[in-house]
Amino acid sequence: MQAITVLGSTGSIGVSTLDVIARHPDRYRVYALTAHSRVDELAEQCLRFHPKLAVVGTAQAAQALQQKLKAGQLRTEVLYGAQALCEVAGAAECDTVMAAIVGAAGLASTLAAARAGKKILLANKEALVMSGQLLIDAVAQHKASLLPIDSEHNAIFQCLPHDYRRSLPDAGISKILLTASGGPFLKRDVATLDSVTPEEAVAHPKWVMGRKISVDSATMMNKGLEVIEAHWLFGAPADKIEVMIHPQSVIHSMVSYIDGSVLAQLGNPDMRTPIANALAYPERIESGVAQLDLAQIGQLFFERPDFGRFPCLKLAYDALQAGGSSAAILNAANEVAVQAFLNQEIGFRMIDQVIARVMDKLPHGPVTDIDALIEQDQLARSFAHSCLSL
Numbered sequence: 001m002q003a004i005t006v007l008g009s010t011g012s013i014g015v016s017t018l019d020v021i022a023r024h025p026d027r028y029r030v031y032a033l034t035a036h037s038r039v040d041e042l043a044e045q046c047l048r049f050h051p052k053l054a055v056v057g058t059a060q061a062a063q064a065l066q067q068k069l070k071a072g073q074l075r076t077e078v079l080y081g082a083q084a085l086c087e088v089a090g091a092a093e094c095d096t097v098m099a100a101i102v103g104a105a106g107l108a109s110t111l112a113a114a115r116a117g118k119k120i121l122l123a124n125k126e127a128l129v130m131s132g133q134l135l136i137d138a139v140a141q142h143k144a145s146l147l148p149i150d151s152e153h154n155a156i157f158q159c160l161p162h163d164y165r166r167s168l169p170d171a172g173i174s175k176i177l178l179t180a181s182g183g184p185f186l187k188r189d190v191a192t193l194d195s196v197t198p199e200e201a202v203a204h205p206k207w208v209m210g211r212k213i214s215v216d217s218a219t220m221m222n223k224g225l226e227v228i229e230a231h232w233l234f235g236a237p238a239d240k241i242e243v244m245i246h247p248q249s250v251i252h253s254m255v256s257y258i259d260g261s262v263l264a265q266l267g268n269p270d271m272r273t274p275i276a277n278a279l280a281y282p283e284r285i286e287s288g289v290a291q292l293d294l295a296q297i298g299q300l301f302f303e304r305p306d307f308g309r310f311p312c313l314k315l316a317y318d319a320l321q322a323g324g325s326s327a328a329i330l331n332a333a334n335e336v337a338v339q340a341f342l343n344q345e346i347g348f349r350m351i352d353q354v355i356a357r358v359m360d361k362l363p364h365g366p367v368t369d370i371d372a373l374i375e376q377d378q379l380a381r382s383f384a385h386s387c388l389s390l
């Protein structure tokens with residue numbers, strides 16, 4: 001029986017994770033659930049999964065949750081704050097941590113899970129993009145494991161040899177083909193992009209996701225972050241990671257071998273497949289996802305991305321090439337710009353402009369430790385805020 005902490009349990013990934021867990025009560029039990037502010041949803045999850053601990057963002061939210069749980073006669077202990085997230089991620093009683101908080105807010109708890117040697121199911125790509133080698137080293141040093149939940153990276157993971165050791169040449173791999181849907185604006189006239197609303201940007205044609213990642217998909221910064229994520233997960237240099245637009249989201253990514261073979265993982269676009277794969281690895285379990293009907297799909301389409309339409313993708317490649325704290329700066333500027341767009345403070349095309357300005361003006365340095373990283377993140381955030389009104 002695996003005891004699981006779900007960080008960000010009220011989010012899109014968190015809910016899908018609990019859906020898979022609920023299908024296998026003989027294999028998994030929930031140790032802790034965490035949410036930032038959605039107390040009602042978290043209370044319902046607690047009543048259903050009976051975790052030992054629940055964590056929320058503030059003392060006020062904790063009090064509200066405690067009252068609801070008391071009414072349900074539940075003995076779940078309620079904690080709050082960033083430190084509590086690290087505690088439930090690293091607790092001795094927990095085996096597996098689903099890291100599904102969105103953005104940099106998930107970094108400390110993901111690192112805590114690594115330092116405690118946990119099996120980490122990584123959805124929170126921003127944590128890896130920011131910390132890069134620091135997280136990879138912590139995983140190795142503390143004998144933790146890092147299993148990708150992002151559908152593309154989970155697909156690649158499934159197409160790699162079982163004993164893959166973070167070297168493409170050693171495994172006879174020529175490149176990684178990272179597929180991308182292209183988001184809601186793949187065919188929209190670029191001249192009209194500045195007038196798109198947050199609601200149009202988050203209306204993804206194939207995936208139902210949280211608002212931040214949905215905007216990232218519309219700008220293709222999501223794919224840019226995924227290129228950086230693939231670099232760290234698989235030890236792949238930037239020039240060996242090729243993005244391929246595949247609007248149907250049936251192939252979730254591919255690995256190209258030197259003998260001409262290309263291995264792909266296919267499936268319906270539903271995150272419960274990668275979640276079930278990582279939860280049960282190396283076994284296979286049912287996820288609740290319908291089997292793929294290829295005859296109904298008929299044809300699969302591909303095209304190369306256009307950096308002119310999607311400048312954020314180019315910015316992410318540039319950050320990866322530059323190395324050091326560049327990716328953390330890119331990520332911080334993106335989080336600020338996306339939030340400002342969602343708050344209707346800036347237009348859609350300002351997102352890439354804010355990031356480009358921050359990347360251009362802020363010097364990047366080596367990422368030596370977590371404190372230096374957080375300092376760079378904070379600096380990039382305050383500079384990005386000052387760029388919003390330009």
Ligand code: NAD
Binds near residue numbers: 099101
């Ligand atoms: P979401 O917005 O639906 O959920 C985010 C979760 O994080 C919520 O439970 C929320 O309470 C929690 N949270 C938010 N801010 C927090 C804070 N400051 N402190 C503590 N908790 C906080 O997001 P999502 O779509 O589930 O995405 C989660 C992560 O998974 C992201 O990093 C995203 O890039 C990644 N991911 C998501 C999908 C998807 O299909 N949704 C696919 C691949 C990767």
Ligand code: MG
Binds near residue numbers: 150226
């Ligand atoms: Mg993805």
